[in-house]
Amino acid sequence: MQRRHQAIPLQQAAQESPALATLMDRVRDSSLRLQTVKSLLPGPLRTSVQAGPLEDGCWCLLVASNAVAAKLRQLVPALQAHLNQQGLGVATIRIKVQNS
Template sequence: MTEAQRRHYAIPLYQAAEESPALARLADRVRASSSRLAAIRPLLPVPLRAAVQAGPIDEGQWCLLVSSNAVAAKLRQFLPTLQMHLEAKGLTVSGIRIKVQGHGH
């Protein structure tokens, strides 16, 4: 096969995910994490909302990524309420962890 015959083209991410079981699992995990963040976002104080991002769900533990130690400290106060809210919405997690993102991320 010559280089001219080998056509490289981009495919949409959803199509790639459908064609690859590993990508499909990853896409499902991203959706699950994003839906949890969407569910709790209204409960967060407005100044914190932009500083919190959805992180991975690993063995039932959901990770929230935050921009600073101050945000992490404030968010820890809300964890029981957030976890109960998720449970009420059918988005149960066994726990919520908080990870401070470094400036390089």
């Protein structure tokens, strides 16, 4: 990789760096899964859930509170079934409460 003395767009940097390209692919895959299941989430929950890391068949959802986490845990089987139907299946879905 050639050293530059000027800023370059993120997309270009990702194309030139295999590690960054892999990271961007994982972020894109995680975001796609969240968009796929968002319609299954009750309206008030949708804004409290964010896509987290996707590694080795385990997808993590980041939530704003314990209450949201509890409700989301009840929905995990339906979310997994929907992802499987769409060809985006994961082995497990983890729920993690973000520290504010």
